[in-house]
Amino acid sequence: MPTDQFALSSDLINELLRGMRLRGVEYRRIQAGPTFGLGFAAKPGHAWFHFLAVGNAVLQMEDGTTYALTAGNAIFIAHGAAHQLLSHTDVPVQDIDRLDGAPLGDAVSAVDTGTDASPTPTTVLFSGCMEFELGSIHGLGRLMPGLMLIDAGGQRYPGLVPILTTMEREVSAARIGFAGILARLADVVAAMVVRGWVECACGNASGLVAALRxxxxxxxxxxxxxxxxxxxxxxxxxxxxxxxxxxxxxxxxxxxxxxxxxxxxxxxxxxxxxxxxxxxxxxxxxxxxxxxxxxxxxxxxxxxxxxxxxxxxxxxxxxxxx
CATH class of the missing domain: 1.10.10.60 (Homeodomain-like)
Incomplete structure (x- = not known):
């Protein structure tokens, strides 16, 4: 890409990201044993974000499509579609909203799905649900894919792993003021996801995304x-x-x-x-x-x-x- 075109695209992306808003964010730190099944109901107007910090999992969408996840993978579901996170595809599924969570602070809770058999959880998930608004760039949110599978350590998202790790550390430590820090870090994570999508994932897209480029x-x-x-x-x-x-x-x-x-x-x-x-x-x-x-x-x-x-x-x- 020529330098002048890149600089112009950068200005537009800056304008987009300045107007982006996350509201009503709810966080969960989920610890699970070798067998687990977690269901996340559809939430129109919201986005789901999950980061697999430890272990392996299977993501299953409402249409039955499955994706294998390993530690370091993240998921961004821009339109709030229903989905499940499972240890295996044949396990019983529990609605995440029906599981008791120990409050760790404002809008943050810890969910333990049963790790008594092992002193250390085999799976640790960091999960967030939020209202997601892409600011003044008209209609851009509707163009985002319903599911984005993110290799946090990949070249498209440089610097994402340290931020996600910091979020997990803040939740685990529960130091004073950590909820406010989480909110700011969540803004950065969402901005990185949107930037990566615009830069790399939509070169052949029509509509506003094409206009941005x-x-x-x-x-x-x-x-x-x-x-x-x-x-x-x-x-x-x-x-x-x-x-x-x-x-x-x-x-x-x-x-x-x-x-x-x-x-x-x-x-x-x-x-x-x-x-x-x-x-x-x-x-x-x-x-x-x-x-x-x-x-x-x-x-x-x-x-x-x-x-x-x-x-x-x-x-x-x-x-x-x-």
């Missing part, structure tokens, strides 16, 4: 995400890519699947939802940030795209969390 569109996307409140025209966006208005508009529509100005509007409303519900910004401030001349104009645009008023959207989010 296309220097003929990347400048415009970067400008949009850095200045979402600017009163953009298609001609101005085309200038960012040193191409004509018609060529840019056609390529944008063909690659991303929507017209440039429609993308601008949806980007603004996606940012508005985050600022209103997560950062709790006043509606008037959100409207100003996004370039609207009045709160009323912003509210009309927000309802047209999301189907809700800004105030109702904030209340719905509060109700879902409480």
């Amino acid at each position: 296309d220097p003929r569109l990347a400048n415009a996307l970067l400008a949009l995400h850095q200045q979402p409140g600017r009163d953009w025209t298609v001609a101005q966006l085309a200038e960012q890519c040193n191409t004509s208005r018609s060529v840019f508009a056609d390529r944008f529509q063909m690659t991303i699947g929507m017209a440039p100005l429609r993308y601008v509007t949806e980007l603004r409303m996606r940012l508005a939802s985050q600022w209103l519900t997560l950062e709790r910004l006043p509606i008037e401030e959100v409207a100003q940030r996004l370039g609207y001349t009045s709160q009323a104009a912003f509210s009309r645009a927000f309802k047209r795209i999301t189907g809700k008023t800004p105030g109702l959207s904030r209340q719905s989010r509060q109700s879902a969390v409480s």
